[in-house]
Amino acid sequence: MTEAGAESLAEMLDERQHLLEIALWMFSSEITADRIVQETYRRWYALDDEERASIAVPRAWLTRAAGSIALELLAAPFPSDPAHRPEPITDLTQHQVRFSQAMLARHDRVARRFAAACETGDTAALRAVLAADAIVVSDGGGKLRAAVHPTYGADAVARFVTALLTGQPGTEVAAGSVNGRTGLVLRRGGQAVAVVSVSVAGAEVTAVWIVLNPDKLQRWHRP
Incomplete structure (x- = not known):
C-alpha cells in the first residue's frame, strides 16, 4: 500500500x-x-x-x-x-x-438501501445512509497497481459515488453477494463494470470499496 x-x-x-x-x-x-x-x-x-x-x-x-x-x-x-x-x-x-444471521440480515438491509440510492442516482438518499465519517476507496479502473486515494465524509462520498456509479446509460445496478455479504454489481450488456463492497455499522454505511479493474471483475460477468 x-x-x-x-x-x-x-x-x-x-x-x-x-x-x-x-x-x-x-x-x-x-x-x-x-x-x-x-x-x-x-x-x-x-x-x-x-x-x-x-x-x-x-x-x-x-x-x-x-x-x-x-x-x-x-x-x-x-x-x-x-x-x-x-x-x-x-x-x-x-x-x-x-x-450470525441477524448481523448478516442487518448488513443486507443497509446495503440494499445503498444500492437503491445508487440505482436511482439519489445523492440525498445516499447521504442519508452514509455515516458522517464514511470513506470511499476506488482502484481507479487501471490494470496496473495505482495509488489508492480515499475520500472522506458523507457529503464527499455521496457526491463521489453518484458521479462514478449512477446515470450511466445501459448500466444495470443490482444488489449481489460480494465477499460473502451483500454489495453491488454494475453491469453493462451482461459485463460487470464495477463491484462495490460496503462496511456497515448499525444502520449506516461506514466504508465503500469500489473495484473497477476489468481483470478483477470477470467472475461477476453474466452470459
Missing part, C-alpha cells in the same frame, strides 16, 4: 478483512471492530509519503497498528454508559457471533 505501488482494491479488501478478523477476535462488537479498522487506515494515510515508503511490509504495519488500537481500547477506562463499552471475546461461541 505504498503510494508508489499500492495494492489493488481486491487485495485491499482481503487485507481489510484480515484486520477485521483481528479486531473481532478481541471484541464481540462489530461496530467496535469496524472502528478499529477505520482508525488503522486513518493512521496509515496520516503518514507522509516518506514514512509510507520506508515501510517494507505495509500489511504487517497495519496488523500491528490494528492490534495496538485494540489493546488501547482494552486498557482504557470503561465509559459510564454500558452501551459504549467494548465487549472482549471470552470463548469461541462469542467469537462466532459475527457470523
Whole structure:
C-alpha cells in the first residue's frame, strides 16, 4: 500500500478483512471492530509519503497498528454508559457471533438501501445512509497497481459515488453477494463494470470499496 505501488482494491479488501478478523477476535462488537479498522487506515494515510515508503511490509504495519488500537481500547477506562463499552471475546461461541444471521440480515438491509440510492442516482438518499465519517476507496479502473486515494465524509462520498456509479446509460445496478455479504454489481450488456463492497455499522454505511479493474471483475460477468 505504498503510494508508489499500492495494492489493488481486491487485495485491499482481503487485507481489510484480515484486520477485521483481528479486531473481532478481541471484541464481540462489530461496530467496535469496524472502528478499529477505520482508525488503522486513518493512521496509515496520516503518514507522509516518506514514512509510507520506508515501510517494507505495509500489511504487517497495519496488523500491528490494528492490534495496538485494540489493546488501547482494552486498557482504557470503561465509559459510564454500558452501551459504549467494548465487549472482549471470552470463548469461541462469542467469537462466532459475527457470523450470525441477524448481523448478516442487518448488513443486507443497509446495503440494499445503498444500492437503491445508487440505482436511482439519489445523492440525498445516499447521504442519508452514509455515516458522517464514511470513506470511499476506488482502484481507479487501471490494470496496473495505482495509488489508492480515499475520500472522506458523507457529503464527499455521496457526491463521489453518484458521479462514478449512477446515470450511466445501459448500466444495470443490482444488489449481489460480494465477499460473502451483500454489495453491488454494475453491469453493462451482461459485463460487470464495477463491484462495490460496503462496511456497515448499525444502520449506516461506514466504508465503500469500489473495484473497477476489468481483470478483477470477470467472475461477476453474466452470459
